[in-house]
Amino acid sequence: MTARARLLMFLAAAAVIAVFFAVACVRLPAFGSASHPYGDRAVAAALEHRTANVISSVNFDTRAFDTLGEESILFGTVLGATLLLRRARDERHVRAQAEDVMTTTRLFGALLLPVALIVGVYIVAHGQLSPGGGFQGGVVLATALHLAYVAADYRVLKRLRPLAVLDVADSIAAASYSIIGLTGLIVAGAFLKNIAPLGTFNEITSGGTVPVLNAAVGVEVASGLIALLAHFLDQAVEIGDPEQRDTPDANAQGGT
Amino acid sequence: MDQWLIGIAVVFVVLAATLAVLTRDPARQAVVLSALGLGLAVLFAVLQAPDVALSQLAVGTALTPLLILLSVRKVTRRPDDGSSDLSSNRNEGSDPERT
Amino acid sequence: MGIGPYLAAGWVLLIALYGLVTSRNLIHAIGCLAVAQSSTYLLLLAVGYRSNGTAPVFSDLTPGTRPVVDPVVQALALTDVVVGATVTALLLALTIQLRKRHHTVDPQALTGLKG
Secondary structure, eight states: OOHHHHHHHHHHHHHHHHHHHHHHHHHSOOTBOSOOHHHHHHHHHHHHTTOSBHHHHIIIIITHHHHHHHHHHHHHHHHHHHHHTSOOTTSOBBOOOOOOOOHHHHHHHHHHHHHHHHHHHHHHHTTTTSSOOHHHHHHHHHHHHTHHHHHSOHHHHHHHOOHHHHHHHHHHHHHHHHHHHHHHHHHHSSTTOOOSOOOOTTSTTOSTTHHHHHHHHHHHHHHHHHHHHHHHHIIIIIBOOTTTTTOHHHHHTTOO | OHHHHHHHHHHHHHHHHHHHHHOOSHHHHHHHHHHHHHHHHHHHHHTTOHHHHHHHHHIIIIIHHHHHHHHHHHHTOOTTTTTTTTGGGBOSOOOOOOO | OTTHHHHHHHHHHHHHHHHHHHOSSHHHHHHHHHHHHHHHHHHHHHHHOBTTOBOSBOTTSOTTSSOBOOHHHHHHHHHHHHHHHHHHHHHHHHHHHHHHHHSOOOGGGOOSOOO
């Protein structure tokens, strides 16, 4: 199909989608309307289980099974990317070099890195109380660690990042989510049922299994994303193309 | 007041998204995507969704553009780049009899 | 504001699809896919908004004193933001593999299956 035919086909399809979407929007409750029946029920369910942050309660209590699916997708994609980006036998490995960084940048990174990591752990740990939780805290932890790459160089980052440990932590965290769910099945007869003591509202031990599942997801997201970025950084920084000299013409058409 | 903030944020997100799609060079697109991520984070914050804003801030402004830039660097690397001056550090694992 | 934010989400989705269809570079196409993903967050959170509502977090708020926005759609968007980023990473990894094996990132140059 030519590019022009494809564009015309897209424009026709897009016009149909746009008309139906607009018609559907007209029949929706207007933006900011007061009617949110599911939201009201979710708030009531969260308060019943003494979880102050309703979003964490929805994610890790009411809809915990859905989150099991989401974290399985996350585990699967990290696994897939790891497989795809492993170093092929015909690729050259070029050791990353030490790089000059301004002293102030280095100092800034050294000061900020521990603070950012503590903030990440705090966000994971207080997911049931304040905005935060395993997903957000895990992302903050993973990006915070890469301050080492910004403020120093790749060799420093590699020293800070025990990849083998992180891979194992990723798998254990993913498995522990299912194990917590199975524990609920055995003890109370329902998969992922909130079986732990609910604690006192608005204290760090409140919410039953919510903080436990939060921690599992936090470890999984953080270690998974660090592993993912590690493979991308390895590809971009340390691994050269295979058989470059043999196919000079093929490389020429690959650029943008 | 809230309505105005939300309106401005929505308009910014729409403009940034349009610009991100029309920017054909992936490296430039990563920068626009980063601005879009920031705009989305602000929009989620004024829509009273601090949890989503927090993860969008880290993912949209840092993680996704970084992944795109790393891929661009890997994909558009010139054949001689990094091999002439670094060839002394070449690792042992170059085994050409694959595929 | 009526249905403005919903239509904005629709526009973002359609413009991202336009970018996907006309893209000549797979990395650019993946960027467009990320834009398309963000349109779903925009739609979900716009549906869940309640005028004069506040965030559904009760650590410093007595339940029942103020209207809160819908937490269910926020939970949906929240997990997808993070999972969507890893899916983007998987697609980029596929693109890198494609570049290694077929020496191109132009989807229109990938005409047939090769062993």
